[in-house]
Amino acid sequence: MDRATAVSLAEWLIRAEVEKREVTRITERYPELTVEDAYQIQEVLVGKKLEQGYRIVGPKMGLTSRAKMKQMNVDEPIYGFIFDYMVVSGGEISFCDLIHPKVEAEIAFVLGRDVEGPGVTGAQVLAATAHVMPALEIIDSRYERFHFTLPDVIADNASSSRVVFGTTLKRPDELELDLVGVTLSINGELKEMGAGAAVLGHPANSVAMLANMLARKGLKLKAGQTILTGGITGAVMLQPGDVVSARLDGLGSVGFLVRA
Amino acid sequence: MSASQKAVELADHLARAASEGRGVQPITALDPAITEKEAYDVQLVTIQRKIQEGRRVVGKKIGLTSLAMQKLLGVDQPDYGHLLDDMVVENGGEIPWHRVLQPRVEGEIAFVLKRDLIGPQVTELDVLLATDYVLPALEIVDSRVADWKIALPDTVADNASSGLYVLGGKPVPVDRVDLAQIGMVLYKNGEIANTGVGAAALGSPAACVAWLANKLFEFGIPLKAGEVILSGALSAAVNAAPGDHFRARFAHLGEVSVRFASLK
Numbered sequence: 001m002d003r004a005t006a007v008s009l010a011e012w013l014i015r016a017e018v019e020k021r022e023v024t025r026i027t028e029r030y031p032e033l034t035v036e037d038a039y040q041i042q043e044v045l046v047g048k049k050l051e052q053g054y055r056i057v058g059p060k061m062g063l064t065s066r067a068k069m070k071q072m073n074v075d076e077p078i079y080g081f082i083f084d085y086m087v088v089s090g091g092e093i094s095f096c097d098l099i100h101p102k103v104e105a106e107i108a109f110v111l112g113r114d115v116e117g118p119g120v121t122g123a124q125v126l127a128a129t130a131h132v133m134p135a136l137e138i139i140d141s142r143y144e145r146f147h148f149t150l151p152d153v154i155a156d157n158a159s160s161s162r163v164v165f166g167t168t169l170k171r172p173d174e175l176e177l178d179l180v181g182v183t184l185s186i187n188g189e190l191k192e193m194g195a196g197a198a199v200l201g202h203p204a205n206s207v208a209m210l211a212n213m214l215a216r217k218g219l220k221l222k223a224g225q226t227i228l229t230g231g232i233t234g235a236v237m238l239q240p241g242d243v244v245s246a247r248l249d250g251l252g253s254v255g256f257l258v259r260a
Numbered sequence: 261m262s263a264s265q266k267a268v269e270l271a272d273h274l275a276r277a278a279s280e281g282r283g284v285q286p287i288t289a290l291d292p293a294i295t296e297k298e299a300y301d302v303q304l305v306t307i308q309r310k311i312q313e314g315r316r317v318v319g320k321k322i323g324l325t326s327l328a329m330q331k332l333l334g335v336d337q338p339d340y341g342h343l344l345d346d347m348v349v350e351n352g353g354e355i356p357w358h359r360v361l362q363p364r365v366e367g368e369i370a371f372v373l374k375r376d377l378i379g380p381q382v383t384e385l386d387v388l389l390a391t392d393y394v395l396p397a398l399e400i401v402d403s404r405v406a407d408w409k410i411a412l413p414d415t416v417a418d419n420a421s422s423g424l425y426v427l428g429g430k431p432v433p434v435d436r437v438d439l440a441q442i443g444m445v446l447y448k449n450g451e452i453a454n455t456g457v458g459a460a461a462l463g464s465p466a467a468c469v470a471w472l473a474n475k476l477f478e479f480g481i482p483l484k485a486g487e488v489i490l491s492g493a494l495s496a497a498v499n500a501a502p503g504d505h506f507r508a509r510f511a512h513l514g515e516v517s518v519r520f521a522s523l524k
Contacts, residue, residue: 181456193457195444197445
């Protein structure tokens with residue numbers, strides 16, 4: 001894909017996000033779009049946000065559950081980037097700032113040291129991790145009805161939109177992260193649940209795979225970055241007025257309110 | 261207590277599954293109007309017979325504890341069955357294929373009580389205070405009904421689709437864990453089949469046991485100290501075939517495993 005096309009598609013996706021409206025998926029117009037093309041578009045999109053003065057909080061992993069990978073017919077997860085403007089403070093999001101948001105519960109890692117692939121394993125990630133904490137990720141695909149193919153979602157920064165971090169920080173050796181039970185409730189009603197192992201067998205494996213994927217581009221995970229490892233629960237559609245809360249065994253709880 | 265002729269006949273019908281080695285027609289096909297109460301009568305006839313044959317009741321199991329299963333069967337409450345002494349399989353043990361018909365495997369939390377629990381007003385807190393310890397368990401559910409074509413009365417009459425069960429891990433007192441948040445991973449042949457969490461069972465495994473104590477009160481049956489109670493699946497049941505190996509790991513409780521013998 002030539003650079004000019006990648007730039008125009010990245011700008012188009014940024015506009016959709018800023019103007020809070022759905023757009024037709026890219027592969028309708030470019031059925032031949034490859035995963036490599038898609039990451040090129042994502043790279044331009046990320047570069048533009050940096051130019052606008054936003055800061056990267058850390059990368060995030062998507063499609064980390066076997067069910068989602070099967071559904072998308074892929075054998076590798078995808079990544080995107082979380083920016084500072086996406087981090088929710090004050091425990092509230094505004095529905096009118098978003099298109100058709102969904103929420104999922106995850107475990108976030110804060111790295112104490114750089115992690116550089118290839119060949120990184122989950123154990124090495126745990127050794128390099130300063131803290132883990134609970135997180136609620138709000139995904140908001142810019143595509144109509146959340147319908148997309150793999151290259152579409154990659155170009156769209158892996159549907160990244162908002163994130164709410166919990167305040168219970170633990171060292172990773174204090175927990176068996178694959179056995180952490182997670183429940184996601186909306187307005188007090190239990191909606192989705194799972195255990196840490198739903199993410200590639202262990203959330204640390206997700207970070208390791210991320211480091212190895214970034215290594216192909218000559219990138220590494222940096223000390224201080226906060227990484228979203230992927231949804232442990234299924235994603236639930238949000239509505240104005242929803243009170244969202246997740247509990248994670250040993251990691252406390254995290255929640256937010258959806259303002260109209 | 262003499263059982264109705266109908267209950268005896270339906271118990272005979274279900275017993276044919278074991279003697280013939282294959283599933284039978286659902287009882288709701290023979291008697292579409294059968295009530296839940298009448299279905300429990302059928303279950304009790306079967307259990308009485310087994311006791312006469314020398315079996316002993318060692319506990320209870322609670323079924324249909326997940327919202328998904330309740331929706332599937334169009335019910336809004338769980339059901340229960342009896343655990344007999346010959347249903348238990350040693351942790352790490354092997355199950356001969358002739359002992360099952362169409363087995364499925366679930367990971368659950370098992371309770372052992374230190375005090376009797378008697379309804380009708382048993383609460384979740386009462387359950388926690390009366391529990392000696394909890395254990396990780398694999399339940400091998402099975403149906404005497406061909407192709408698992410069950411409605412609520414079918415599974416109730418069929419001892420809540422009980423099969424076999426395996427207890428493992430280590431006994432853990434309930435004040436060490438938050439039962440609703442215990443995570444579980446179920447592996448089939450070394451691969452993750454699914455993951456679950458305590459809350460999958462009616463919001464909390466202890467709530468399931470409270471439901472059981474209150475339900476048993478309707479039948480004049482106490483929940484006794486020392487009984488094993490399988491409190492309900494933490495994730496979807498997984499089909500088992502000869503040669504399959506199942507293992508479940510639970511946060512704080514350890515693990516439990518079992519193998520189905522290969523066909524020779």
